[in-house]
Amino acid sequence: MNAQQLFENIKKKGSFLCVGLDTDIQKIPSFLLDSDDPMFEFNKAIVDATAEYCVAYKPNLAFYEACGLKGWTTLDRTVKYIRSNFPEIFIIADAKRGDIGNTSSMYAKAFFNQMDFDAVTVAPYMGEDSVKPFLAYEGRWVILLALTSNKGAFDFQYIKDKEEDKRLFELVLQKSKEWGNDKNMMYVIGATKAEELASIRNIIPDHFLLVPGVGAQGGSLKEVAEFGLNSQCGLLVNSSRAIIYASKESDFAEKAGENAREIKDEMTELLQVKGII
Amino acid sequence: MNAQQLFENIKKKGSFLCVGLDTDIQKIPSFLLDSDDPMFEFNKAIVDATAEYCVAYKPNLAFYEACGLKGWTTLDRTVKYIRSNFPEIFIIADAKRGDIGNTSSMYAKAFFNQMDFDAVTVAPYMGEDSVKPFLAYEGRWVILLALTSNKGAFDFQYIKDKEEDKRLFELVLQKSKEWGNDKNMMYVIGATKAEELASIRNIIPDHFLLVPGVGAQGGSLKEVAEFGLNSQCGLLVNSSRAIIYASKESDFAEKAGENAREIKDEMTELLQVKGII
Numbered sequence: 001m002n003a004q005q006l007f008e009n010i011k012k013k014g015s016f017l018c019v020g021l022d023t024d025i026q027k028i029p030s031f032l033l034d035s036d037d038p039m040f041e042f043n044k045a046i047v048d049a050t051a052e053y054c055v056a057y058k059p060n061l062a063f064y065e066a067c068g069l070k071g072w073t074t075l076d077r078t079v080k081y082i083r084s085n086f087p088e089i090f091i092i093a094d095a096k097r098g099d100i101g102n103t104s105s106m107y108a109k110a111f112f113n114q115m116d117f118d119a120v121t122v123a124p125y126m127g128e129d130s131v132k133p134f135l136a137y138e139g140r141w142v143i144l145l146a147l148t149s150n151k152g153a154f155d156f157q158y159i160k161d162k163e164e165d166k167r168l169f170e171l172v173l174q175k176s177k178e179w180g181n182d183k184n185m186m187y188v189i190g191a192t193k194a195e196e197l198a199s200i201r202n203i204i205p206d207h208f209l210l211v212p213g214v215g216a217q218g219g220s221l222k223e224v225a226e227f228g229l230n231s232q233c234g235l236l237v238n239s240s241r242a243i244i245y246a247s248k249e250s251d252f253a254e255k256a257g258e259n260a261r262e263i264k265d266e267m268t269e270l271l272q273v274k275g276i277i
Numbered sequence: 278m279n280a281q282q283l284f285e286n287i288k289k290k291g292s293f294l295c296v297g298l299d300t301d302i303q304k305i306p307s308f309l310l311d312s313d314d315p316m317f318e319f320n321k322a323i324v325d326a327t328a329e330y331c332v333a334y335k336p337n338l339a340f341y342e343a344c345g346l347k348g349w350t351t352l353d354r355t356v357k358y359i360r361s362n363f364p365e366i367f368i369i370a371d372a373k374r375g376d377i378g379n380t381s382s383m384y385a386k387a388f389f390n391q392m393d394f395d396a397v398t399v400a401p402y403m404g405e406d407s408v409k410p411f412l413a414y415e416g417r418w419v420i421l422l423a424l425t426s427n428k429g430a431f432d433f434q435y436i437k438d439k440e441e442d443k444r445l446f447e448l449v450l451q452k453s454k455e456w457g458n459d460k461n462m463m464y465v466i467g468a469t470k471a472e473e474l475a476s477i478r479n480i481i482p483d484h485f486l487l488v489p490g491v492g493a494q495g496g497s498l499k500e501v502a503e504f505g506l507n508s509q510c511g512l513l514v515n516s517s518r519a520i521i522y523a524s525k526e527s528d529f530a531e532k533a534g535e536n537a538r539e540i541k542d543e544m545t546e547l548l549q550v551k552g553i554i
Contacts (some may be wrong), residue, residue, distance in 0.1 A: 022380070062383035068391040072349045097375050098400065099339060100427040103299070106339035114345040123375065123400045125422055127429020145402055150377040152404020155452055159445060162437040168445070175432055193324060 001090050001118045002139055003183045003208070003232070009055050009088050010233045011277050014268035018056035018092065018210065019260060021046070021078065022063050026247055029252050039067065039074045040081075042252075046244050047082055049257035052265035056090040058210075058235050079115050084210060088235075090118045092143065094212070098123040098130045105133040112137045119143050121188060121210075124172045128179055135180045141184050146172050147200070149190025149213030159165025166200055173203045182206040189228075191237070197227030205230060212238045221263070225270040233276055241262060278369050278395045279416055280485070280509070286332050286365050287510045288554050291545035294537060295333035295369065295487065297517025298323070298355065299340050304522055306529050307334070316344065316351045317358075319529075323521050324359055324437055326534035330541035333367040333513050334359055335487075356392050367395045369487070375400040375407045382410040389414045396420050398465060398487075401449045407458055412457045416514050419462050419496075423449050424428045426467025426490030434461065448481045459483040466505075468514070471497060474504030482507060498540070502547040516540060 010016050023039045032038040059078060065070035067144065082091055097107040097120060104122075111120045112134075119141035122131055134142045147157055157169045164171065170250040173187065182204070189200060191213040200209075209228055214221050214237050221237060228235045243263075246255035271277045284450055287293050289434055289497055300316045309315040324334065336355060359368055374384040374397060381399075388397045389411075395419035411419045424446040434446045441448065446509035450464065459481070464476060468490040477486075491498050491514050498514060505512045520540075523532035548554045 012394075024383075060376075060380055060383075062374075062387065065387035065389060066383040068387070069346065069349055069353065071387075072346055074347065096374065096376050096400070096403075097339075099337075099371075100425070100429075103337055103339045106301075106337075106343040110339065110342035110345070110348075114343060123373070123402050123432060125402045126373075126402050126425050126427060127427040127432030127434075129427050130430075148377070148402060148403050150406050152377075152406040152408075155404030156402060156445065156448065157404075159436065159448065160439040161441045162442070165439070168433065168436060171433065171436065265541045 006055065006090055007232050013053070013055055013264070014231050014271060014277055015053055015055055015156045015264040016112040016235045016267055016271070017054040017260060017263050018236045019050050019243055020094070020212070020238050021059040021244065022240040023059075023244070024063055025067060029248050029250065031250065037074055037077065039064075040054070040077050043074070043078045044081055045253035046256050047086070049253040050243065050260040051086045051089060053260040054089070054094055054250050058092040058094045058238055060240070061093060069216065076115060079117065083116050087143060091116070093117040093120040095144065096121050096123050098126050100126065101129040101133055103132050108134045108137060111229055112140045119186065119197070121145065125177060131176065131179055137186050138183070139146070142180060143210050144176055144185060144187050146187040147196060149192045153190060170203060173200065177204055177207070182208070186210050188212065191220070191224050191234040194223035194227055197224065201227065201230070206232070206234065208234050208236060210236045211261055214239055221266055222270065225274070229243050229270070229274050229276065231276070233271070237267070248254070282333065283367055284509050290330070290332055290541070291548055291554055292330055292332055292541040293510050293512045293514055293544055293548070294331040294540050295310050295335050295513045295515040296327050296331045296520055296537060297371070297489070297515050298334055300335040300336075300500050300519065300521065301340055302344060305369065306525050306527065308527065313349055314354070316341075316348070317354050319448070320351070320355045322530040323360055323533050324363070326530040327520065327537040328363045330534070331366070331538040333369060336513055337517070338372040353369050353392060356394065360393050363443060368393070370394040370397040373398050373400050375403050377403065378406040378410055385411045385414060389417045394419070395422040396463065398422065401453060405478045408456055414460050417461070419457060421449065421453055421462060421464050423464040424466050424473060426469045430467060447480060450477065454481055454484070459485070463480065463487050463513070465489065468497070468501050471500035471504055474501065478504065478507070483509070483511065485511050485513060487513045487515060491516055498543055499547070505551070506547070506551050508553070514544070528553060547553070
């Protein structure tokens with residue numbers, strides 16, 4: 001999916017919501033466990049209930065890999081289900097991959113050829129040749145980790161470079177934006193650092209940012225929008241647990257839909273205030 | 278597997294060789310393609326021919342993921358085959374994972390519960406809580422990326438911290454060694470930087486180092502041993518392509534065995550010179 005199609009869909013839906021499919025077999029309603037593929041049944045119900053209110057889904061690969069072969073099958077079925085029923089929706093493999101060039105090429109093949117993801121999250125530690133192979137696919141995206149929302153973000157991402165007097169995450173943004181462009185690269189920017197967004201926008205004014213950590217992790221949507229929105233929206237804000245685990249009863253999908261609609265309504269207002277829609 | 282068992286096996290075999298199973302369906306001998314699971318048949322033959330000369334195998338996850346469900350099945354079968362036929366051998370998932378705590382827990386479950394790996398390679402960018410969940414498994418290991426052997430290593434790993442006047446990879450070593458210990462953590466140190474090994478050994482004298490890049494990528498085994506060996510060996514040196522693609526003909530396994538034996542013989546000598554065996 002290209003940037004224009006993504007933006008059109010954001011405007012049409014009045015939403016820049018990404019729903020994180022961190023589907024944990026231990027946390028889904030127990031009555032689903034009787035089915036052949038409980039995680040898929042859960043995902044299908046969540047997708048059917050929320051697709052109207054979001055523009056992206058983000059399966060978190062770890063949760064599928066933890067179930068072995070069965071999980072990998074569920075993931076594949078989930079991507080196919082979204083693609084065939086909601087073709088306008090952007091699908092992100094939250095995989096945090098990254099390795100030497102020939103290996104990253106294989107990961108790119110896994111997510112863009114074997115499976116039909118629009119984007120994959122990539123870790124920057126190994127540098128340019130670990131990222132470039134993912135950029136060779138027309139209409140597909142790299143979403144590079146820059147500033148994450150977890151406690152461990154402070155261990156290395158804030159290290160200040162002696163020569164350039166810039167922090168590691170700023171150097172990641174500055175260097176990596178030369179490897180691709182705002183039509184094939186996005187960045188992960190944790191929502192718990194909304195105050196950093198203004199300075200980040202100085203480095204990458206036009207790129208989309210994937211912002212996790214709104215909701216369960218405590219980030220404020222309003223602040224993120226204030227500092228992060230650009231004229232083409234430029235934001236995908238993710239919510240996982242607050243939506244998919246809104247209820248553990250038979251109304252889980254309905255509640256997920258309600259929570260997604262609430263966030264979407266807030267987003268519509270923020271887009272209107274900014275004059276984007 | 279614990280450190281003592283690993284060291285015993287190194288002494289017994291006179292080898293600290295790790296064979297990288299970067300099994301590429303495009304590169305294996307064409308006559309194998311008629312079988313139901315060509316990548317597994319290839320791995321099985323390679324393992325049978327090389328197990329005598331090595332102490333570890335390292336499947337590179339990307340190569341299996343690139344084949345989708347079929348690849349994931351092959352990986353699972355390969356790990357089981359090694360485990361049941363060569364139980365003394367250390368098995369590494371070269372996966373470069375790493376995410377927020379609850380997600381890393383799921384990856385740990387995937388590699389240590391669902392599959393029976395002894396170790397998994399982890400990327401450090403997201404800090405402590407992205408690494409710790411892997412350390413909760415008795416007898417299992419994290420192998421943390423510190424200094425890699427690719428060109429992109431120079432993009433961020435050499436950034437010099439303003440406050441501590443240390444490079445990023447040195448800070449990764451220094452901080453992360455407090456998260457675990459030399460009985461549950463190893464580090465990836467690229468062999469193309471043999472001259473760095475002496476200063477790295479000052480920070481982590483006792484940890485095992487996983488050294489890729491000897492052979493196809495041009496590192497020198499002698500130099501690596503000179504700077505990297507400690508009294509408990511402390512090294513696993515990986516070779517992938519130089520062993521597994523030694524021949525594309527029907528003698529591919531035999532040639533792989535010969536190349537592995539050659540490296541093993543050199544390692545035996547280096548261990549003897551150092552007085553370890």
